[in-house]
Amino acid sequence: MSDYSDATPSKPSAAVTRAWVRLMRTQQIVLAAIEKDLKAAGLPPLGWYDVLWELTQAAEGKLRPYEIEERTLLAQHNLSRLLDRMEKAGLVHREIFSEDGRGRWVVITEAGSAMRSRMWAAYAPALQRHVGNKLDDAQAGQLAELLALLSRKS
Numbered sequence: 001m002s003d004y005s006d007a008t009p010s011k012p013s014a015a016v017t018r019a020w021v022r023l024m025r026t027q028q029i030v031l032a033a034i035e036k037d038l039k040a041a042g043l044p045p046l047g048w049y050d051v052l053w054e055l056t057q058a059a060e061g062k063l064r065p066y067e068i069e070e071r072t073l074l075a076q077h078n079l080s081r082l083l084d085r086m087e088k089a090g091l092v093h094r095e096i097f098s099e100d101g102r103g104r105w106v107v108i109t110e111a112g113s114a115m116r117s118r119m120w121a122a123y124a125p126a127l128q129r130h131v132g133n134k135l136d137d138a139q140a141g142q143l144a145e146l147l148a149l150l151s152r153k154s
Contacts, residue, residue: 023150030130037126043119044089047074047082052091052116055108062107064097091115 035046050072055061069079083106086092091112097103
C-alpha cells in the first residue's frame with residue numbers, strides 16, 4: 001500500500017517545469033549580481049552576512065554551529081570552513097559550551113557586528129536594485145507568499 005495517489009501526475013506539467021526553471025535561473029542571476037556588488041565594495045561574500053545576521057538575531061549574539069547550519073541552510077562542512085575564515089578575520093570567536101565540553105558556541109564580535117553593518121550598507125541597495133526596482137510591494141508580497149508555499153514541508 002502506498003501513500004502515493006493515483007490522481008497525482010507522475011510528471012510535472014509544462015507550467016510547473018517552466019516555474020522551476022525560472023526560479024532556479026532567477027535565483028542564480030540575482031544572487032550573482034548581489035555577490036558582484038558586495039565584491040565591488042570590497043566586502044566578503046553573502047554567506048558571511050547570513051551568518052553574522054543570524055548571530056545578531058540570536059540571544060547574546062551566539063549560536064551553536066548546528067543552529068547556524070539550520071538557519072542558513074549551509075552544509076556542515078562548508079559552514080565549518082566558513083566559520084574558520086570568519087574567526088581568522090576576527091568577526092566571530094568560539095567558546096566552549098559549558099553544558100558539554102565538546103560543544104562550542106559561535107559568538108559574534110564587535111568587529112563582526114561592524115562588518116554586518118558595513119555589508120548591509122552595500123547589500124540593501126543591491127537588493128533594491130536587483131529585486132525592489134523590478135517588483136512593486138504588492139508583487140513582492142505575492143512572490144513571498146508563493147515561495148512560502150514551496151518552502152513548506154510536505
